[in-house]
Amino acid sequence: MFLKFWGLLFLCLGGFFGGFTKAKELSERVASIEGLIEALVIFQNEISYKSEPVILAARKGAEVDISGIFKEGCSNLMELGAAEA
Numbered sequence: 001m002f003l004k005f006w007g008l009l010f011l012c013l014g015g016f017f018g019g020f021t022k023a024k025e026l027s028e029r030v031a032s033i034e035g036l037i038e039a040l041v042i043f044q045n046e047i048s049y050k051s052e053p054v055i056l057a058a059r060k061g062a063e064v065d066i067s068g069i070f071k072e073g074c075s076n077l078m079e080l081g082a083a084e085a
Contacts, residue, residue: 032067039065 039061046057055077062070 035064035066036069039070043070 042064043057043061046052046060047054050057052060055074058070058074058077062074065071
């Protein structure tokens with residue numbers, strides 16, 4: 001009976017901590033996606049309403065993006081020379 005109790009306790013604690021760590025991972029992913037959405041909105045607004053070049057709009061989007069996609073895109077645009085086009 002004593003071993004059954006300890007087994008139950010370890011199973012419950014393992015499930016709790018496993019769920020806790022997975023929830024933390026998922027909340028970080030949600031924050032990353034929300035930052036990406038905000039960067040896309042800024043990017044769209046900069047192009048639509050201010051008529052800025054794509055590279056400048058992408059740089060402003062990269063300032064709020066925590067996932068790093070816009071920063072990587074800006075560096076790719078600079079490497080290809082698309083900023084002058």
